[in-house]
Amino acid sequence: NLDHIENYFKEQGLNEMVQHVRSQRATSNRKSFVSRIKLFINDDEYSTTEISNYIKDAIEQGKVTSVYALQVLFSTVANSGEWAGLEPIPDDFYKELKQYCTLFKGIAKSHKLQIEFMNKIQEFCYDNINFLKVLPQSYFHVIQWQCN
Numbered sequence: 001n002l003d004h005i006e007n008y009f010k011e012q013g014l015n016e017m018v019q020h021v022r023s024q025r026a027t028s029n030r031k032s033f034v035s036r037i038k039l040f041i042n043d044d045e046y047s048t049t050e051i052s053n054y055i056k057d058a059i060e061q062g063k064v065t066s067v068y069a070l071q072v073l074f075s076t077v078a079n080s081g082e083w084a085g086l087e088p089i090p091d092d093f094y095k096e097l098k099q100y101c102t103l104f105k106g107i108a109k110s111h112k113l114q115i116e117f118m119n120k121i122q123e124f125c126y127d128n129i130n131f132l133k134v135l136p137q138s139y140f141h142v143i144q145w146q147c148n
Contacts, residue, residue, distance in 0.1 A: 029063035034072055041076045048099070052106050059107070070107050071120040073100065078124060078131065089131060 002025055009017040036054060040046045055073070058064050064072075081096055108114045125131040 029058075030068070033058055033064050033069070034076075037072050037076050038080075041073075041080050048102055051100075052103055055103065055107060066107050066113055067116045067120065070104065070113070070117045071124075073103060073107070074117070074121060075124050078128070 002021055006018050006021050009015075009021065037051075040051045040054065055069050059066055059069055077096055077100055078093070081093060104117065108117045
């Protein structure tokens with residue numbers, strides 16, 4: 001397993017290799033996380049409870065950070081609908097976001113995480129120009145849902 005390999009390289013004084021193994025593990029964890037979240041969002045068979053448990057486990061195990069989980073969840077939801085590429089973005093987008101409100105709340109528990117989440121929404125909207133017009137409404141809806 002990777003821990004054994006990492007320990008071996010440490011014992012041999014090959015710290016660069018240890019860093020490489022850690023980097024490979026982090027990349028693999030992120031790719032796996034994104035893949036699973038896409039599967040959860042695109043397949044209606046999964047409940048928000050199952051998604052929440054998976055995300056909490058991934059964060060607790062150190063596979064991803066809370067901010068990364070929020071970013072992936074938001075961008076996956078935003079890219080999953082038929083609204084991608086449409087102008088203006090239909091109200092279905094907000095309905096879809098609202099479905100996952102409990103997940104956003106469950107992850108963004110602190111004020112710092114909520115601010116970082118808002119920043120990730122902003123980055124997403126700037127990167128996906130057709131979402132730029134919905135940025136203020138996205139903020140409003142997410143803040144409203146966070147407070148409820």
